[in-house]
Amino acid sequence: MTKILIVDDNVAVLEALSLLLEIHGYDIVTATSPQEALQIVNYQSIALVIQDMNFSADTTSGEEGRALFSDLRSLNPLLPIILITAWTELEQAVSLVKAGAADYIPKPWDDTKLVTTVNNLIALGEANTKNKALQQHANAFGSAKQVAQNIGLIYESAAMQRVVDMALQVAKSDVPVLITGPNGSGKEKIAELIQCQSPLNQAPFVKINAGALPQELIEAELFGAEAGAFTSANKSRIGRFEAANGGTLFLDEIGNLPLSGQVKLLRVLQTYEFEKLGSVKTQHTRVRIISATNADLASDIAKGDFREDLFYRLNVIEISVPPLSERGDDALALVKHFLPGRELSLTAQQAITAHPWPGNVRELENACRRVEILHPDGVLTAEAFGLSCEETQSQTQRTVAIEPSQEEIEAALATYNGVIAKVAKHFGLSRQALYRRLDKYAIDYKS
Missing domain, CATH: 1.10.8.60 (Helicase, Ruva Protein; domain 3)
Structure with a gap:
């Protein structure tokens, strides 16, 4: 409820104004001195102040009111303040309006005019707050969009904005991220976005298509090989983990990595240690792992094609890129x-x-x-x-032809336990189309 502070040393005035404004749905707080008023504004969320111009007996100069107005503005420069004035203080009140007071009302006041003034000022304040929030959101959206566009990630949809927002959020940490989505949907761009916004953005960023590695070369590609380790190894070579040390390793198409490669990868993720092929010397590495797949890894785990323990190492945070x-x-x-x-x-x-x-x-x-x-x-x-x-x-x-009502959407959300994909399929809509309707009807689908 919107809270209004009334400041006056006259208890009868406080009671009359409180009753008038409470009838119109406002929460009223009262103070009888400037000191009490300043404490209230400092510690409570006050939307508007109505203040008298004098607080001491036999004082009519309005200087006390001017001082309180100045102190309130110092605390909150955007706080609307209405002055209650006697005719002897009118000139003082007018000067304060020029200094930023919202309005003044003479004694005795007109109830209708006062309520109208209060309603207008409260509505204006709420509109300004909403516009400020919208502008901040727009600025954040524009900023995130610009960051994405800088690496060639082009989008306009709310669905992709959610993906970008999540990527920017997880970029700040060093936890492993698994990016899922169909081929060609932009998973590699999301990995690049995470890298360029991470604290490791100046460190190595090494990419490897895990699914394209020949089984006999997996170990050499990941961990390197000494000269003579296998037939074509004429000289020592470093592997991707060594090259990415201190930075980020992007493992694309991780779902296609053979089981033998999965075992070797799991070991280095668990111990941060590896040996080059043909070497007995153990090396240590610290890399952030970002992986991507178009496969249904849960299904692959059930079929025995992907290790469950490796899945949980890679999938600390999952980002799903929609088609x-x-x-x-x-x-x-x-x-x-x-x-x-x-x-x-x-x-x-x-x-x-x-x-x-x-x-x-x-x-x-x-x-x-x-x-x-x-x-x-x-x-x-x-x-x-x-x-x-x-x-x-x-x-x-x-x-x-398919334009579900708010009630139908809410019923479907309940039926499918809030699973957006199932609700969208129920109505024959894309998830993006369903999100637009959820926003249109202001349906809370995240709770």
Whole structure:
């Protein structure tokens, strides 16, 4: 409840104003002296002050009121202050309004006018607070977006903003991060974002495609090898853990690492120790591990294809990157990034947003490269991207046809225990489309 402070040495005035404003839904706090008033403002959340101009008997100069006004402004320069004045203090009150007082009311006051003034000032203060919060959010959004764009991560969707926000948050620590998502969705870019915003951003950042390592070379690639350790090892070579020492090692496609490689990787993650192939000398390493996979590791664990103990070493924090099919706004932003300055027809924009892009960003980028070569001039149509208008229209019709109400969404959330993916599937919507409706109806889906 909004709290208003009334300061007056006259108890009858305090009671009358308190009753008037309490009837209109305000929480009232009273003070009979400037000292008491300053204590209240210092320790309580006060939205507005109504103060008298004099607090001592036989005093009419208004100087006490001026001093209190000045002290209150020092405590909180944005606090609205209404002055209660007698006609003898009117000139003093007017000068204080010029100095920043919100308004003044003469004695005896008009109840209706006073309540109207209070309501307006409270509403204005709430609007300013909301706008400030929105601006801070917008600044934070813009800042995060700029950081992401600096490494080539282009997006417009709220779904991707959540991913970026989480990446920026975990970047501050050194815990292992597992990035999951389909091929081509941008997992490597998220790893780069974490690295560039981490305290290790000046240290080595070593990447390796774990799934592309031949089984016989896994140990040499990860830990290095001495000359003569195997047939083609003509000279000593350092491994990725040694190269990344003191920095970050990005293990891409970790789900495709053979079990023999998983055992070797687990050992170094547990002990921070390894030996080069062909050496008996133990080396120590301290690296941050970021890994990525498009595989369902929980399913692989159940099938015996991935070690559960390694999974828990890698998956301290998981960041899930949604497919482009759930980020229609991103698809259009990416096209404009890959084809700067090119004009898109309305049907092309609709088709790009509606198309599922099963190959995700990689597929979209390749489509843009083809367009750049085959259609170097003119307005770009849906056909230029190999997309059909009929498919777009069908997708639009399906989207329009399904418009669940707030009550239906809330019921579905309860039915599916708040699992967004299941609720979205229930209505035939993408998760992004469902998030927009949750925001529209102000439905709390995080609790």
